[in-house]
Amino acid sequence: MATHSNDQYYVPHGSIYPVVLSAGILSLAAGFIFSVAIDKSKDLAYLQAPGKWMMYIGFGLILAMVFKWMGTIITESVTGKYTKWEDKSFRVGMIVFICSEVAFFAAFFGALFYMRIISVPDLAAFDPLFTPYKDFLGTWPSSGPGGMVLGTEYKPGHLNPMGAWGLPAINTALLLTSGATITWAHWALIKNDRKQLIIGMALTVALGIAFLVCQATEYHEAYTEMGLTLGSGAYGATFFMLTGFHGFHVTLGTIMLIVILLRCMKGHFTPEHHFGFEGVAWYWHFVDVVWLGLFIFVYWL
Amino acid sequence: MSTTTVAHHEEHHDQPTGIMRWLTTTNHKDIGTMYLTFSLIMFLVGGCMILGIRAELFKPGLQLMNPEFFNQLIGVHALIMIFAALMPAATGFANWMIPLQIGAPDMALPRLNNWGFWLLPPSAILLTLPFTLALFGIGDGALATGWTFYPPLSVQGGIGVDFAIFAVHLLGISSVMGSINIIVTLFNMRAPGMTLMKMPMFAWGWLITAFLLVATIPVLAGAVTMLLTDRHFGTHFFDAAGGGDPIMFQHLFWFFGHPEVYILLLPVWGFIPQILETFSRKPMYGYKAQVYSFWAIGALSVVVWAHHFFTAGMPVPALLYFMYSTMAISLPLAVLFFCWIKTMWNGAMSFETPMLFAVGWIILFGIGGLTGLVLADVAADAQYHNSYFVVAHFHYTLFAGGIMGIMAGTYYWLPKMTGHMYSEKLGKLHFWLTAISFNLTFIPQFFLGLAGMPRRIPDYALQFAEFNMISTIAAFTLGLSQLLFVYNIVTCARGGKKATDEVWEGAKGLEWTLPSPPPYHSFTEQPIIK
Amino acid sequence: MQVLRKIGLSFAAMLISISAYADYSWNFPEPATPMALDTLHVHNKFMMIIGVIFVAVLAVMIYSIFAHRKSKGNKPVTDKAPSTAVEIFWTLIPFAILLLIDFVIMGIPAYHSVVMMEDTRDKATMVIKITGSQWRWQYEYMDGDAKGIKFVSNLTTTSDQMHNLAEKGEHYLLEVDNHLVLPVGEKVRVLMTSTDVLHNWWVPQFGSSRVAVPGFIRETWVQVERPGVYRGQCKELCGKGHGYMPIVVDALPMAEYKTWVATKKEELEKASAGADKEWTKEDLIATGKGVYEKNCAVCHQVTGAGLPPAFPPLTGSKIANGPIFGADGKYLKDSHLDRVLNGIRVMPSWKAVLNDTEIAAVITYERNALGNSVGDVLQPSQVKAARQ
Numbered sequence A: 001m002a003t004h005s006n007d008q009y010y011v012p013h014g015s016i017y018p019v020v021l022s023a024g025i026l027s028l029a030a031g032f033i034f035s036v037a038i039d040k041s042k043d044l045a046y047l048q049a050p051g052k053w054m055m056y057i058g059f060g061l062i063l064a065m066v067f068k069w070m071g072t073i074i075t076e077s078v079t080g081k082y083t084k085w086e087d088k089s090f091r092v093g094m095i096v097f098i099c100s101e102v103a104f105f106a107a108f109f110g111a112l113f114y115m116r117i118i119s120v121p122d123l124a125a126f127d128p129l130f131t132p133y134k135d136f137l138g139t140w141p142s143s144g145p146g147g148m149v150l151g152t153e154y155k156p157g158h159l160n161p162m163g164a165w166g167l168p169a170i171n172t173a174l175l176l177t178s179g180a181t182i183t184w185a186h187w188a189l190i191k192n193d194r195k196q197l198i199i200g201m202a203l204t205v206a207l208g209i210a211f212l213v214c215q216a217t218e219y220h221e222a223y224t225e226m227g228l229t230l231g232s233g234a235y236g237a238t239f240f241m242l243t244g245f246h247g248f249h250v251t252l253g254t255i256m257l258i259v260i261l262l263r264c265m266k267g268h269f270t271p272e273h274h275f276g277f278e279g280v281a282w283y284w285h286f287v288d289v290v291w292l293g294l295f296i297f298v299y300w301l
Numbered sequence B: 001m002s003t004t005t006v007a008h009h010e011e012h013h014d015q016p017t018g019i020m021r022w023l024t025t026t027n028h029k030d031i032g033t034m035y036l037t038f039s040l041i042m043f044l045v046g047g048c049m050i051l052g053i054r055a056e057l058f059k060p061g062l063q064l065m066n067p068e069f070f071n072q073l074i075g076v077h078a079l080i081m082i083f084a085a086l087m088p089a090a091t092g093f094a095n096w097m098i099p100l101q102i103g104a105p106d107m108a109l110p111r112l113n114n115w116g117f118w119l120l121p122p123s124a125i126l127l128t129l130p131f132t133l134a135l136f137g138i139g140d141g142a143l144a145t146g147w148t149f150y151p152p153l154s155v156q157g158g159i160g161v162d163f164a165i166f167a168v169h170l171l172g173i174s175s176v177m178g179s180i181n182i183i184v185t186l187f188n189m190r191a192p193g194m195t196l197m198k199m200p201m202f203a204w205g206w207l208i209t210a211f212l213l214v215a216t217i218p219v220l221a222g223a224v225t226m227l228l229t230d231r232h233f234g235t236h237f238f239d240a241a242g243g244g245d246p247i248m249f250q251h252l253f254w255f256f257g258h259p260e261v262y263i264l265l266l267p268v269w270g271f272i273p274q275i276l277e278t279f280s281r282k283p284m285y286g287y288k289a290q291v292y293s294f295w296a297i298g299a300l301s302v303v304v305w306a307h308h309f310f311t312a313g314m315p316v317p318a319l320l321y322f323m324y325s326t327m328a329i330s331l332p333l334a335v336l337f338f339c340w341i342k343t344m345w346n347g348a349m350s351f352e353t354p355m356l357f358a359v360g361w362i363i364l365f366g367i368g369g370l371t372g373l374v375l376a377d378v379a380a381d382a383q384y385h386n387s388y389f390v391v392a393h394f395h396y397t398l399f400a401g402g403i404m405g406i407m408a409g410t411y412y413w414l415p416k417m418t419g420h421m422y423s424e425k426l427g428k429l430h431f432w433l434t435a436i437s438f439n440l441t442f443i444p445q446f447f448l449g450l451a452g453m454p455r456r457i458p459d460y461a462l463q464f465a466e467f468n469m470i471s472t473i474a475a476f477t478l479g480l481s482q483l484l485f486v487y488n489i490v491t492c493a494r495g496g497k498k499a500t501d502e503v504w505e506g507a508k509g510l511e512w513t514l515p516s517p518p519p520y521h522s523f524t525e526q527p528i529i530k
Numbered sequence C: 001m002q003v004l005r006k007i008g009l010s011f012a013a014m015l016i017s018i019s020a021y022a023d024y025s026w027n028f029p030e031p032a033t034p035m036a037l038d039t040l041h042v043h044n045k046f047m048m049i050i051g052v053i054f055v056a057v058l059a060v061m062i063y064s065i066f067a068h069r070k071s072k073g074n075k076p077v078t079d080k081a082p083s084t085a086v087e088i089f090w091t092l093i094p095f096a097i098l099l100l101i102d103f104v105i106m107g108i109p110a111y112h113s114v115v116m117m118e119d120t121r122d123k124a125t126m127v128i129k130i131t132g133s134q135w136r137w138q139y140e141y142m143d144g145d146a147k148g149i150k151f152v153s154n155l156t157t158t159s160d161q162m163h164n165l166a167e168k169g170e171h172y173l174l175e176v177d178n179h180l181v182l183p184v185g186e187k188v189r190v191l192m193t194s195t196d197v198l199h200n201w202w203v204p205q206f207g208s209s210r211v212a213v214p215g216f217i218r219e220t221w222v223q224v225e226r227p228g229v230y231r232g233q234c235k236e237l238c239g240k241g242h243g244y245m246p247i248v249v250d251a252l253p254m255a256e257y258k259t260w261v262a263t264k265k266e267e268l269e270k271a272s273a274g275a276d277k278e279w280t281k282e283d284l285i286a287t288g289k290g291v292y293e294k295n296c297a298v299c300h301q302v303t304g305a306g307l308p309p310a311f312p313p314l315t316g317s318k319i320a321n322g323p324i325f326g327a328d329g330k331y332l333k334d335s336h337l338d339r340v341l342n343g344i345r346v347m348p349s350w351k352a353v354l355n356d357t358e359i360a361a362v363i364t365y366e367r368n369a370l371g372n373s374v375g376d377v378l379q380p381s382q383v384k385a386a387r388q
């Protein structure tokens, strides 16, 4: 504790960005609701167009604010406002944030395990005298026994799950190597080797993008050739939600990596002072680990 | 005291004023004030909603509203009271007091702090907007599923559900940001020499709360996201036809929901002992024991969730496990109760308003907790479940344990925050009116529950009439007494007898070493704890 | 101190004000099944325990609040944490007591009642299936000579009573048209399910309550000891009609139960026979009116005006005035018949709830009353065909 007692903690200016950011989020959320309101009653169809616009506006605001906010932080950092003390705040903060992300994914893994271990087998295990699902086996992967859903019939089609050893295996390789390259870049940063640093970062970005391309093709196949969609019961839902949210995080990660790459080129980071770099690196490793979980539980087992 | 200035601010030259000050502020006291004000307003709004409910339940038959609207009021009442009244109040105190209590220049991440607050008004708008829209014939009002969102009802429901889902998302982000900020502050901003085991109890309560929030709020976010995709994108998380299970939602929701109840109370369990030690004029008993109990409660709280749906059907071993683990929570709480009373024991007590609230709080929360304990019994719960017995239980914990705790804290810290003394006379009056009318409101509900009145019904059979009548009358008294509270706070903020720095004879803690009100920049010199 | 006196007083005051009234109850209603009896015992025991704890904890506090006041000139002592082995031992004693309370005194009886409650199958002599749907219960007898008996049970309280336009009856909101009938003394295994949202079948005097989950089968059991009429309610929020789906059970001695089964069977025979004969428009409309007001008026209102936007009007509605059958003789998608049979969104599916005659009748009624005058007739036989 006493270590920091002889430098000053930086308490920034008041800032308008947070408020505007929230306004943007509000507009995005409300807009989304309006644009899907039609699902629930036809006579709300007229809300769709205004909803779309609110979404665009909201999204624009969010982008602008994030951009400016991060910009301010970067300038503050390069103009040397941050000392070891603030740096520690950012580190702890980032760690806690990543923990919350882990909890978010835990919810979806939880859903996956619940369906695999509890609900799907249960549906096949009713007293044979009275069960409504005579010939439902309850083996995983499953898209459910079918039946009426709030007034609309749901018939599970033939389900063909995503194999593990095609694209997914390649993706695993891509992400793991990207984890390696970013660490390699980090070493370079520490021993102040600009060239290796930039190469390392560029490689990482490239790998990230490659991963996204593979993921996109996989989805395309799933929908067009395999008839595997969000709507294909327990398997479809968990598969797409898990891989989807992961893909979304990879996208964010890649964007952040690009920003960091540019900052590296600008020479923003010094061997002893480069939280921005490390924060993103941690995030990237987290995305990496989540993928391993996905590969094992969604594709493989 | 060290002599080095630790806070270097830029506000001095261009400090915005007026509305801009509040929109843009990064100052922990300003933000704390905004949280507390917001909380008070939402408490009134949520209360008015439930007064509507109580009025409808005054006598059998449909008097004021149709059943849908009734259901909407219930759910929104709950969401507002929990997420927009109780939690922001605790966060407000955290913003105000934690930096003062641990001798920090400010919260560690001021801009994030500001964002954390400004996410709340939008979510409040999202929660209440559907009512307004319905007036203009858009959609059919707010969510009518109760605050628990149970599918398939919530999948069937109208746009109100979507609004609530996004409201929960915003509230979730806000809480997580707040938690990050508090954890960082507590780990990184403590005055030199203040080890973790020297932190004030309130700080400890909030540390555990923040951990719980970070661990569970995202799970709730995930759950409502699945709800959203079930509603609009054809997934089958919560319906049997696709291999899903409506009960799965209950598992996810209560995995958040049960820790949530301790999230709400841990900050209170933090500052109540501080109030007790102040007005007993002797240091709190068993600091270590209380801290360990907090840890124990935090750990237990995430492994007992299924006690909220015993009647949904579970294998016997699961039932037994959740019953016994739930009962186990009474042990750390017993320790806390013991410590609280031992703190008062052999002190030199005086009963200013905060102390009155603290003592009354111990008794009433005791009732809430003990009834919770019997709810944990699976067999008896088949009777209690979703009856008014549960409603009474959780108002003893939420209103008495939560809101009345917050009131104790308010009276305790108000002079420090405003620099003026509030009117003791009104304060005491407010306490008595609240305590009495509260009991008259909710004791009848215990008996209603036992007699077999289900919750969430707009109209009831004749044998429930008398108790409901009493409950309603008392509820209105309770409501009106809260206006005293509002009045007392407002007048105190406006002016009144100057408060000393220490405010209370024998007050302990760093916050009392600063002038009241404290300077805009709390500790420009960080004290050194020896 | 005054805290407690005041609260005590107010509590007492309340008790008095209540006991002035004739019928009130301070505890569970009189149990009628072994399970309810067991539950009551457990409940009473636990209430005693927490009562004692509460009083004990309170007594200490009261004393302290009395004795240790500043105004009494009491000087604060500085307490020290228990240090010596003896002291620590004495602080551990209460903890041990609590453990005992939680897991022995409370834990063991709890264990036994749970096991009893969940053992739904052995020694069960008959099986019934209870299906919840918005907002009525459906009962089906699964075995024995009652096998095949299946009927819906609707609230009969009139909307006038609900809106305070008429005197409220004795069993206001707790009365239905078709009671569930059970033999006394038999252990009945109950299968619980739902067609739309969650419901919860709860008769307080039976002490058993199970959530009805759509697509799943949950089980519980009842064994009514005494003949009589028992009333309960749905206790899982299930939409606007949640407060309006009560349960009424007649427990009859075996002999009477048997005769009831016989008569009920005949009735049902007649009904299904009715499905095959040609009906006149008038008869259909007459029967339809009853069916409509019992089942549909909750949402679409007696006048057919509905409660827009949630519940569309039938008067002049496209569906209720549009064609039912296509050129190929099959009923059209989104036709009147399709809606009633299969439902959509909030509109429930009536396939399982109403029989062919009722559906035919109600549709004919809706098309030729409520301000509509399509003029056509839908025969039960056509509905029967459409079900295939």
Ligand code: HEA
Pocket (backbone or CB within 6 Å): B148, B261, B262, B264, B265, B307, B308, B309, B326, B327, B329, B330, B331, B333, B334, B335, B337, B365, B366, B368, B369, B370, B372, B373, B374, B375, B376, B377, B381, B384, B385, B386, B390, B393, B394, B397, B398, B401, B402, C053, C057, C098, C101, C102
């Ligand atoms: C702040 C809020 C709060 C708190 C602190 C608690 C505390 C507890 N609650 Fe409560 N509860 C709610 C809020 C809260 N609850 C809400 C909102 C609901 C309903 C949600 C809904 O359905 O809408 C609910 C519902 C609820 C249920 C589900 C009932 C049902 O729907 O069927 C159960 C069941 O076990 C339960 C149990 C408990 C227990 C065991 C505790 C324990 O933590 C209590 C521990 C405290 C004590 C035991 C008393 C103090 C101890 C002593 C005096 C020492 C001596 C005592 C002994 C050792 C016995 N609660």
Ligand code: HEA
Pocket (backbone or CB within 6 Å): B043, B044, B045, B046, B047, B048, B050, B051, B053, B054, B074, B075, B077, B078, B079, B081, B082, B086, B145, B146, B147, B148, B391, B395, B398, B399, B402, B403, B441, B455, B456, B457, B475, B478, B479, B480, B481, B482, B483
């Ligand atoms: C912190 C949480 C909290 C708080 C403080 C309260 C406060 C109150 N609650 Fe609430 N309640 C819940 C949480 C809370 N409740 C939850 C979680 C549910 C479950 C919902 C569900 O089933 O899903 C519930 C449900 C619930 C029900 C059951 C409804 C049903 O199941 O049918 C009832 C019934 O009596 C009730 C009553 C009250 C009353 C009388 C108060 C009183 O204490 C309120 C007192 C305060 C006021 C009355 C405000 C004072 C203001 C004025 C008097 C006017 C001034 C106004 C202005 C200046 C604008 N509540």
Ligand code: CUA
Pocket (backbone or CB within 6 Å): C132, C135, C198, C199, C200, C234, C235, C236, C237, C238, C239, C241, C242, C243, C245
């Ligand atoms: Cu059915 Cu409530």
Ligand SMILES: [Cu+2]
Pocket (backbone or CB within 6 Å): B257, B258, B261, B305, B307, B308
């Ligand atoms: Cu709980």
